[in-house]
Amino acid sequence: MDQLTIATKSKTYPMYIGTGIIDQLPEVIRDTCKTVSKVLVISDKAVASLYLDKVLGILNLHFQKPLSFIIPAGENAKSFEKYYECQTFALEKGLDRSSVILALGGGVVGDLAGFVAATFMRGIPFIQIPTTLLAHDSAVGGKVAINHELGKNMIGAFHQPNAVLYDIDLMKTLPEIELRSGFAEVIKHGLIWDPEFYRWLTNEITSLEDLQGEKLQHAVLKGVSVKAKVVSEDEQEKGLRAILNFGHTLGHAIEAESGYGKITHGDGVAIGMIFALKVSEDIFNINLSSEKLREWFSLFGFPTSIPDEIDRNKLLERMKHDKKATSGKVRMVLLKDIGETAIQDIDDANLLRFLNEFH
Structure with a gap:
């Protein structure tokens, strides 16, 4: 234990x-x-x-x-x-x-x-x-x-x-779709904080069947350790804790626009993380291997793009009502590198462009 x-x-x-x-x-x-x-x-x-x-x-x-x-x-x-x-x-x-x-x-x-x-x-x-x-x-x-x-x-x-x-x-009785949903948050912790853990995940976990026994316990322990470190420094989300929302700005909007329960939280966050990497690459003019992440996600059955039936303008409005939005601008958690986060305000025009280009 x-x-x-x-x-x-x-x-x-x-x-x-x-x-x-x-x-x-x-x-x-x-x-x-x-x-x-x-x-x-x-x-x-x-x-x-x-x-x-x-x-x-x-x-x-x-x-x-x-x-x-x-x-x-x-x-x-x-x-x-x-x-x-x-x-x-x-x-x-x-x-x-x-x-x-x-x-x-x-x-x-x-x-x-x-x-x-x-x-x-x-x-x-x-x-x-x-x-x-x-x-x-x-x-x-x-x-x-x-x-x-x-x-x-x-x-x-x-x-x-x-x-x-x-x-x-x-x-042990967890349905595969729920195991996948939780795995998205495990991946998030590696991306925002712990490059070594993220590398371990990409090397050791290539299917959901790998998430059992000692590997599952290690993934839980490392994921929780990241959450614990962030929360200890910022309990009420006034600063650092905001990085835990990586992938959630779009993810929550997709959940809400689809109707709660129609798409799992983890699937929404998975789409949101790929999107956040794409936005990061564009804004900071860097390469974060977002397409490799997308390919890895597809191995687990994660959706890797916004469902076609969801209106991008409605998603934008949902994102502007997010708790992290400020003065009507969407505030996103982005990456400058694996383990290095940046908080960025994005205006409506650019965000809508990103949403429309994200396929």
């Missing part, structure tokens, strides 16, 4: 990564939460059908009547309605400020459960138990939120978990 310490200005907490470590959940809860009156597990239907009974069985041996609340699987669950239902359930079951919420699932569950914890009685502890590769990114850093029809993650808070327990065994 590997252990990382996530250190931010507001909280320092442990992250455990290993195989078969879910049995240590009660110990993690006791070590990181002072007193525990009630335990509420929030999960989605897909994950709950696989792992909820096991988790509740483990908790039953140490805590009185652990509770569970199940949301639908998919991005649409990050809604006002499901958020309100979670809050109502917590109030009806008598949760108080000494209660703890466990987020058992992927990024959607983590974001929603974390936002519920951040706002229930002005904030109670929660613990992330990721079950997807994508959640290696979202489970660390304390960004919790729900979606609005005008934008992804527009209503949220910064609320750090008390701990993250990442059992690699819980990813």
Whole structure:
């Protein structure tokens, strides 16, 4: 088992990564939460059908009547309605400020459960138990939120978990499309921060079948390590943390314009990263081997261009409503080299040109 310490200005907490470590959940809860009156597990239907009974069985041996609340699987669950239902359930079951919420699932569950914890009685502890590769990114850093029809993650808070327990065994049942989605964020961490890790990925991972066992655990550990370093320096995205949005400006716009859930987050980010490299090459007059990245992405089945049916002008408007936009200008994270980022404001005319030229 590997252990990382996530250190931010507001909280320092442990992250455990290993195989078969879910049995240590009660110990993690006791070590990181002072007193525990009630335990509420929030999960989605897909994950709950696989792992909820096991988790509740483990908790039953140490805590009185652990509770569970199940949301639908998919991005649409990050809604006002499901958020309100979670809050109502917590109030009806008598949760108080000494209660703890466990987020058992992927990024959607983590974001929603974390936002519920951040706002229930002005904030109670929660613990992330990721079950997807994508959640290696979202489970660390304390960004919790729900979606609005005008934008992804527009209503949220910064609320750090008390701990993250990442059992690699819980990813064995992950569908291939979700494994691919999470792998996009792993690649992102190499591109923005760690050239050596990026080279390891391109050499060692040539198909999704390579993402298992020791290679999967190493990829998770290195990806989380990058996220932890960035978050420790900039918890609330006022500076450095913005680089974690590499590929997301266009990726989020494609997700929103397609309709949440129609394209996975990772597939959107994959398109966004290729686009960001193309823009970087143009603006800085450099060669970042964007076509080689595109070819490598195609090995995993990633989409490598904007879907034809999506209107580029509508994408531009979506990008201008992004949380990182300033004074109506789109702010993009670009690369000057692998591991060397640059933040750039791009005007509408140039951005629309880039979108139209990106095939």
